[in-house]
Amino acid sequence: MKVTPRSVLLLALLFCCTTLDAVEIRYAFRKGYTYSYQYIQQSTGKVQTFTSSPSASQPASTAEFTLKAIDFQDGAFIVDIGDKNSTYRRYLRENGEIKGAPAESGQTIPFFMPLPDGDWKVSEKRQIKKDLNIGGKPVPAAWNLLLKSVDNEKGLAEILFAATMKLPDDRLRQKAFSLKGRLLFNLFEGVVHQADWQTSYKFTFINKEFAVTRNLWDFEKQVSHSLKMTGMQE
Amino acid sequence: MKKIFLLLSLLCAGPVHAQAQANNITSPFKLWLLNNEARALSSLSSDEMLISKTSLPFSFMPPATPAAARPEERLWAIHRKFYVLLDEVQGTYTLARQFGNGKFSVVLKQARPETWSVMPLLQLCPELVNRLAPELRRAFHQTLLRALSLDPQRDADLMARLNRAIKKLSDEEFRLLNDYFASFAALFPSDGSIKVLRGFIETGSRKPFGTGIKELFRPVGSQPVEAQGTTTTAAPAILESDDPLAELERLAQFDSGEISTLAEPASETESIEEDSDAPPVKTQPTELEPPPPGTDDLFKIWD
Numbered sequence: 001m002k003v004t005p006r007s008v009l010l011l012a013l014l015f016c017c018t019t020l021d022a023v024e025i026r027y028a029f030r031k032g033y034t035y036s037y038q039y040i041q042q043s044t045g046k047v048q049t050f051t052s053s054p055s056a057s058q059p060a061s062t063a064e065f066t067l068k069a070i071d072f073q074d075g076a077f078i079v080d081i082g083d084k085n086s087t088y089r090r091y092l093r094e095n096g097e098i099k100g101a102p103a104e105s106g107q108t109i110p111f112f113m114p115l116p117d118g119d120w121k122v123s124e125k126r127q128i129k130k131d132l133n134i135g136g137k138p139v140p141a142a143w144n145l146l147l148k149s150v151d152n153e154k155g156l157a158e159i160l161f162a163a164t165m166k167l168p169d170d171r172l173r174q175k176a177f178s179l180k181g182r183l184l185f186n187l188f189e190g191v192v193h194q195a196d197w198q199t200s201y202k203f204t205f206i207n208k209e210f211a212v213t214r215n216l217w218d219f220e221k222q223v224s225h226s227l228k229m230t231g232m233q234e
Numbered sequence: 235m236k237k238i239f240l241l242l243s244l245l246c247a248g249p250v251h252a253q254a255q256a257n258n259i260t261s262p263f264k265l266w267l268l269n270n271e272a273r274a275l276s277s278l279s280s281d282e283m284l285i286s287k288t289s290l291p292f293s294f295m296p297p298a299t300p301a302a303a304r305p306e307e308r309l310w311a312i313h314r315k316f317y318v319l320l321d322e323v324q325g326t327y328t329l330a331r332q333f334g335n336g337k338f339s340v341v342l343k344q345a346r347p348e349t350w351s352v353m354p355l356l357q358l359c360p361e362l363v364n365r366l367a368p369e370l371r372r373a374f375h376q377t378l379l380r381a382l383s384l385d386p387q388r389d390a391d392l393m394a395r396l397n398r399a400i401k402k403l404s405d406e407e408f409r410l411l412n413d414y415f416a417s418f419a420a421l422f423p424s425d426g427s428i429k430v431l432r433g434f435i436e437t438g439s440r441k442p443f444g445t446g447i448k449e450l451f452r453p454v455g456s457q458p459v460e461a462q463g464t465t466t467t468a469a470p471a472i473l474e475s476d477d478p479l480a481e482l483e484r485l486a487q488f489d490s491g492e493i494s495t496l497a498e499p500a501s502e503t504e505s506i507e508e509d510s511d512a513p514p515v516k517t518q519p520t521e522l523e524p525p526p527p528g529t530d531d532l533f534k535i536w537d
Contacts, residue, residue, distance in 0.1 A: 045305035050413035052406055054308035061300035081296050088296055098293050113291035132287055141288055163288045173277050177285060192292060199289045203281065205274050209421040216270060219278065223302050
């Protein structure tokens, strides 16, 4: 009989631990703080055409940029993003969506990855869909997210993410695009600590005349991206 | 009046256009490749624009990112080499068609236009004739070459010109061009131009052709003395029974099962084919006409 209360207590503790695995992930930039990031990109590509395959590659290119949190108004962070050469002002919601981008008026704002609303349990998948309106035609796109793990001691959440987008294609132009990556989110500071992702694009160009079909060119491109926070200061 | 002028213009433009079509063996392939490039470029550009909308997941990143690798640029660079080669092939082929049989040089030398320009001096200052005639002949010859856009160093040996152009491509690039030729031929089997083009590049790079053009670069007075009076030096190509151009065009017409654009006008090819059956000495004036017997050449042009 003495075992029962202990078992109940243990079960209660276990329950508490499992509930701790569900977290709400939100950006929480501190007003007046400057966050420094390093972004590295490198890419390779090739074209397969019959027996020839010309290729090209861009070596790793490193760019530094800063994010200055100016204020938080009407549910959005007012931030200045830029480097030595240019600055963009954006209004960011807590889930990462853009509320406004005055410096980019007239441009189509990219479909950035939003963080899911509410508590997010470990191993839970979330999907955020959106139709990109390009040239008057809707292009379905979606972000798929999976909370892989939460390290409560370090305050880091590991998120796997992938983007899907249906590029316009037909029988003679077959295309595929994929984006996959991994993100470490600093739960204590409410910022992205590190992220690595890779985009892959394939385009097959075919010629067809009556019953004759010839595969002319296969374009393939891979771009590797790496983002890391290098500093945070007031 | 306007109607008559229009009719005359159409009548004149027709044969000119037909002649241009007849000599054109590279345009269909070139347009096909250019058109494919344009379609691929359009797709690549629109896809790149779409991808740029999702390739950066985070809204706190600046929009400007480093340029990604563009392998297609390498392919377009190779294609640009192809276009240069095709232009060179087209130029060589056109020259071979126009002047390669040597007829034009024979006609030119028979006409001897410089003799007429000094005719008035025969009575007034006959001593000037011998000095003026060679100069006028040389000037006329140089002007003619310029008017025809002919360069002796470039065009005297058409096979060498073709080989120089081909050698600008690496082996891999040339294989790719051949693969493109094969694809084009498979996609458009009724197009005779590709057969002529492939055959011309293949045969023309190994076998001399259009050798009659050499005579055009040699002024009348510069001919070797021993060569004068013979029947072969003035227009050697005419005597060639196996003209590679005519063979190629016959092949193209036969394979396509229809009269291709290359056979439309009554061009030199047909006359060459007809001439090849008959004895060339009888039908074609292959010898430069000497002065009438019993009279000296007043201008000594042949010396």
